[in-house]
Amino acid sequence: AEIAVIGLGYIGLPTAIMFANAGFKVTGYEIREEVVKKVNSGEAHIVEPEIDELLRKAVESGNLSATSNPDEITGKDVYIICVQTPLGEDKTPNLSYLESAVRTVARVMKKGSLIVIESTVPPLTTVKMAKLIEEITGFKAGEDFYMVHAPERVMPGRIFKELVYNSRIFGGITPQSAELAEKLYRSFVKGQIFRTNSTVSEVVKLMENTFRDVNIALANEFAYLAHQYGIDVFEAIELANTHPRVRIHVPGIGVGGHCLPKDPHLLIWPARDDFGLIRLAREINDGMPLLTKDLLFEALKAVNLPPEKAVVTVLGLAYKGDSDDTRNSPALEFIEAIGEDVGEVRTYDPFVGGTHGSVEDAVKGADAVVIATDHSEFKSLDWEKLGKLMRTRILVDGRHVVKEPPEGFIFKGIGRGEF
Ligand code: SAJ
Missing domain, CATH: 3.40.50.720 (NAD(P)-binding Rossmann-like Domain)
Structure with missing residues (x-):
C-alpha cells in the first residue's frame, strides 16, 4: 500500500x-x-x-x-x-x-x-x-x-x-x-489495538487528557489550600499517596504544552449543556502563573523592594522538564504577568535559550530567582554559591525543584505554605 x-x-x-x-x-x-x-x-x-x-x-x-x-x-x-x-x-x-x-x-x-x-x-x-x-x-x-x-x-x-x-x-x-x-x-x-466507532475514540482521547488536567487542577487547589493552613502540600501529598487507591498529581506553576490546556475545551465544545468541573479545572490551572506572581511579590514586599526596582531571573521557559517545547508554557505566561511590573526580567533555559547563557550569568546581581520549569539541571544547583552572586536572595520555586529552602534566602514555593 x-x-x-x-x-x-x-x-x-x-x-x-x-x-x-x-x-x-x-x-x-x-x-x-x-x-x-x-x-x-x-x-x-x-x-x-x-x-x-x-x-x-x-x-x-x-x-x-x-x-x-x-x-x-x-x-x-x-x-x-x-x-x-x-x-x-x-x-x-x-x-x-x-x-x-x-x-x-x-x-x-x-x-x-x-x-x-x-x-x-x-x-x-x-x-x-x-x-x-x-x-x-x-x-x-x-x-x-x-x-x-x-x-x-x-x-x-x-x-x-x-x-x-x-x-x-x-x-x-x-x-x-x-x-x-x-x-x-x-x-x-x-x-494492544482496540477497535470502536469514531465518536467513542474521539471522546476517549479527550477524556485521557482531561483526566490529567482535572487531576492536576485538584492538586493545584490543594497547593493553594496548603498556603492557607501553613503546611507543605508535597509532604501531605506524599502521605496521602501511601493510601492504596489515592494518586494525587503534582501541583505547580501551571499546565502547558500543546494538548492538556486545549483538549478539555475540545471535549465540551460541541456539547449542548455546560460542564462546570472541566471548565473550572482549566481556570484553576490557568491561574497558577498568577499565584506564582503573588508569591514573588509577597517576597519582594518582605524585603521592602518595590517591584519596579527588582531584577527577576526566570529559570526555565519550556512547558515541562528537559524539553525544548514552549507551547502554552506557564513560564511564558508568568513572564508576561510580571513583565510590566518589575524592573527587569532575565531568562535562562538550557534547551530553549533565553536572555542569558548560564544560570550564573542570569542570577548575577538579581534580586529574585523564579524556577518555572523542572529541568534536571535546576535540581542540583548550589544555592549557597549562587546566593553570593545575587543582590537580594529571594527564591521562588514553581516546580518543587528545591526540596529544602536554602539558608539565607527568602524562600517561597507553590504549595509550600508558611505561617
Ligand atoms: N503537569 C503538572 N502536574 C502533573 C503533571 C503534569 O503540573 O502532575 C504539567 C506539566 O508540567 C506540563 C503539563 O502539565 O506543563 C502537561 O504535561 P504532561 O506531561 O502531562 O503532558 P504532555 O502534554 O507532554 O503529553 C500529554 C500526554 N497525555 C497524558 O499523559 C494523558 C501524552 O500521552 C499525550 O500523547 C499528549 O498529551 C497528547 O498529545 O495529547
Missing part, C-alpha cells in the same frame, strides 16, 4: 518515518517548504531522541519523501492526517487546518482509499469530515472509502518507543474502516 501523511509535525513526521521503515512507500505532504526541504535531505526539524538516524534511514531507503505539491499524493491507498487542531483566541477549536487537509485529500483520493485522522478533534468531527468527503467526491462513506479516527498517544521525548508499545484506539466510521486501520498499523505497533 502507498501512504500519504498530511502534516509533518511532532506526530506526522515520526509516523511517516515508522511506516517508511516498515517497508511502505510514504509521501509526506507539508505546506511549509522549509520542512519539505529538510526532510528530503534527511534532516529532522524537531528535536526527539532517535529521530535523526531513523529519518536518514527512511529517506536513504527511498521509502520516504516529502512534498508541498498535492498532485504528488494523488491516488494513494492511505491518507493519514496529522495536522494541529489549536484553540482560537475565544477558546473555541480552530478546525481550519483539519478541514483544509480533508479537502485536499478529497481532491486527490481514489475509490477505496482509507483516511486516518490522527489529530485530536472535538467529538463527532470524524463523522462530519466523512460527510464533507461524500459531498466533494460523490463517494459513499464506508463503501467507496474508509475512514477512522486513530488518536496518537505519544509523549514528546519518548515518541519512537511509545509509537510502538502504546496501546491504540481505532474508531471507524464503519467496523471495516477500523479493521483496515488495525491491519495497517500492525506493521509496527506492538501494543
Whole structure:
C-alpha cells in the first residue's frame, strides 16, 4: 500500500518515518517548504531522541519523501492526517487546518482509499469530515472509502518507543474502516489495538487528557489550600499517596504544552449543556502563573523592594522538564504577568535559550530567582554559591525543584505554605 501523511509535525513526521521503515512507500505532504526541504535531505526539524538516524534511514531507503505539491499524493491507498487542531483566541477549536487537509485529500483520493485522522478533534468531527468527503467526491462513506479516527498517544521525548508499545484506539466510521486501520498499523505497533466507532475514540482521547488536567487542577487547589493552613502540600501529598487507591498529581506553576490546556475545551465544545468541573479545572490551572506572581511579590514586599526596582531571573521557559517545547508554557505566561511590573526580567533555559547563557550569568546581581520549569539541571544547583552572586536572595520555586529552602534566602514555593 502507498501512504500519504498530511502534516509533518511532532506526530506526522515520526509516523511517516515508522511506516517508511516498515517497508511502505510514504509521501509526506507539508505546506511549509522549509520542512519539505529538510526532510528530503534527511534532516529532522524537531528535536526527539532517535529521530535523526531513523529519518536518514527512511529517506536513504527511498521509502520516504516529502512534498508541498498535492498532485504528488494523488491516488494513494492511505491518507493519514496529522495536522494541529489549536484553540482560537475565544477558546473555541480552530478546525481550519483539519478541514483544509480533508479537502485536499478529497481532491486527490481514489475509490477505496482509507483516511486516518490522527489529530485530536472535538467529538463527532470524524463523522462530519466523512460527510464533507461524500459531498466533494460523490463517494459513499464506508463503501467507496474508509475512514477512522486513530488518536496518537505519544509523549514528546519518548515518541519512537511509545509509537510502538502504546496501546491504540481505532474508531471507524464503519467496523471495516477500523479493521483496515488495525491491519495497517500492525506493521509496527506492538501494543494492544482496540477497535470502536469514531465518536467513542474521539471522546476517549479527550477524556485521557482531561483526566490529567482535572487531576492536576485538584492538586493545584490543594497547593493553594496548603498556603492557607501553613503546611507543605508535597509532604501531605506524599502521605496521602501511601493510601492504596489515592494518586494525587503534582501541583505547580501551571499546565502547558500543546494538548492538556486545549483538549478539555475540545471535549465540551460541541456539547449542548455546560460542564462546570472541566471548565473550572482549566481556570484553576490557568491561574497558577498568577499565584506564582503573588508569591514573588509577597517576597519582594518582605524585603521592602518595590517591584519596579527588582531584577527577576526566570529559570526555565519550556512547558515541562528537559524539553525544548514552549507551547502554552506557564513560564511564558508568568513572564508576561510580571513583565510590566518589575524592573527587569532575565531568562535562562538550557534547551530553549533565553536572555542569558548560564544560570550564573542570569542570577548575577538579581534580586529574585523564579524556577518555572523542572529541568534536571535546576535540581542540583548550589544555592549557597549562587546566593553570593545575587543582590537580594529571594527564591521562588514553581516546580518543587528545591526540596529544602536554602539558608539565607527568602524562600517561597507553590504549595509550600508558611505561617
Ligand atoms: N503537569 C503538572 N502536574 C502533573 C503533571 C503534569 O503540573 O502532575 C504539567 C506539566 O508540567 C506540563 C503539563 O502539565 O506543563 C502537561 O504535561 P504532561 O506531561 O502531562 O503532558 P504532555 O502534554 O507532554 O503529553 C500529554 C500526554 N497525555 C497524558 O499523559 C494523558 C501524552 O500521552 C499525550 O500523547 C499528549 O498529551 C497528547 O498529545 O495529547
